[in-house]
Amino acid sequence: MLLRAKDEAVSAEDVHDAWSAWTSTRDPGHPALVPFADLPPSTRAADEPYAVAIRTAASQLRR
Secondary structure, eight states: HHHHHHHHOOOOHHHHHHHHHHHHOOOOOOOTOSSGGGSSSHHHHHHHHHHHHHHHHHHHHHH
């Protein structure tokens, strides 16, 4: 969904927000269900590979 909605503009924060929406229905007490800016740097960094993968896929679809 992020690829279609954000294309190559997707960010790690977008990934976290999408994950949060999904996780809140399955594990509403998960400790990472906080705003992206409130996460520790190591947790924020864990979202970046997913954002990179989405941006890469978006770029390849444009070819």
